[in-house]
Amino acid sequence: MQSNTRLGILYMVATTLVFALQDGFSQYLSSTYNVYLVVMIRYWFFAAFVIAITARRPGGIQAALKPRYPILQILRGTILAIEICVMVTAFTILGLIESHAVFACYPLLVAALSGPILGEGVGWRRWAAIFVGFIGVLIILEPSHAVFSPAAVIPLISAFMFALYGLMTRYVARGDSAATSFFWTGIVGVVVMTIIG
Numbered sequence: 451m452q453s454n455t456r457l458g459i460l461y462m463v464a465t466t467l468v469f470a471l472q473d474g475f476s477q478y479l480s481s482t483y484n485v486y487l488v489v490m491i492r493y494w495f496f497a498a499f500v501i502a503i504t505a506r507r508p509g510g511i512q513a514a515l516k517p518r519y520p521i522l523q524i525l526r527g528t529i530l531a532i533e534i535c536v537m538v539t540a541f542t543i544l545g546l547i548e549s550h551a552v553f554a555c556y557p558l559l560v561a562a563l564s565g566p567i568l569g570e571g572v573g574w575r576r577w578a579a580i581f582v583g584f585i586g587v588l589i590i591l592e593p594s595h596a597v598f599s600p601a602a603v604i605p606l607i608s609a610f611m612f613a614l615y616g617l618m619t620r621y622v623a624r625g626d627s628a629a630t631s632f633f634w635t636g637i638v639g640v641v642v643m644t645i646i647g
Contacts, residue, residue, distance in 0.1 A: 473550075477541035485538050490647025493531065493640040500636030507629045514633035518625030526618045526631070527638025533611035534639075535646075540605040551593035552605035554584055559613035567617045 472492065479488045504514050517523045540549040557580045564570045622631055 473541065473546060476538045477546055480538050480542045484647070485535055485542070486643065486647040489531070489535050489538060490640075490643040492534070493636070493643045497636045497640035500633055504629060504633045511633070514630045517622070517630050517634060519622045522618055522622050523626065523631065523634035524638050526615055526622065527635050528642050529611055529615045529618070530635055531639040531642040531646075533608050533615060535643075536604060536611065537608040540601075540608060543601050543604060544599075548593045548602070549605040549608075551587065552602050553609045553612070554587040555606070556609035556613045556616075558584060559610055560616055563613055563617055564620075568621060 476488055476492065501511070504511050507513070537549065537553065540552075544552075561572045561576060561580055564572060619631060
């Protein structure tokens with residue numbers, strides 16, 4: 451059990467590092483290139499990774515191509531691709547810190563929407579924990595007054611879309627494996643971004 455915990459912590463640290471690097475590179479490249487082009491290239495690499503991982507799973511790509519919720523999987527992948535475009539746009543307008551400070555409200559949105567969408571009750575303890583976490587993120591990021599500008603609506607829209615994506619992911623998990631959802635996220639996203647980009 452101890453090695454699994456350590457491995458989990460290592461994966462979490464590695465994932466956080468990868469996402470931070472992606473965001474930094476995306477902001478940098480988007481100052482020179484079109485946001486859609488930058489996100490499209492991200493998705494090409496992501497799709498190649500997804501295909502390689504899925505092909506090694508039991509059942510492989512054939513099993514992943516038969517989800518229980520195909521329409522929701524397509525919708526999930528599309529929402530995430532558009533959400534990433536919106537967030538990268540926010541990076542170029544507000545900057546990374548301010549964008550992430552606003553985006554950090556997405557757990558509050560997930561909690562608020564989990565009742566109507568998933569039929570889950572959210573108690574006051576969970577609300578309190580989410581709120582304290584949100585305040586902690588703001589303290590760490592120390593955002594400037596830009597988080598109160600009209601442009602802050604952009605990462606707020608991104609947070610709302612990411613909350614929807616997360617809720618849909620939890621919903622499709624009732625019938626589709628994590629590998630299937632991972633596959634559809636990458637494939638739908640690369641198709642959407644190749645068309646747009």
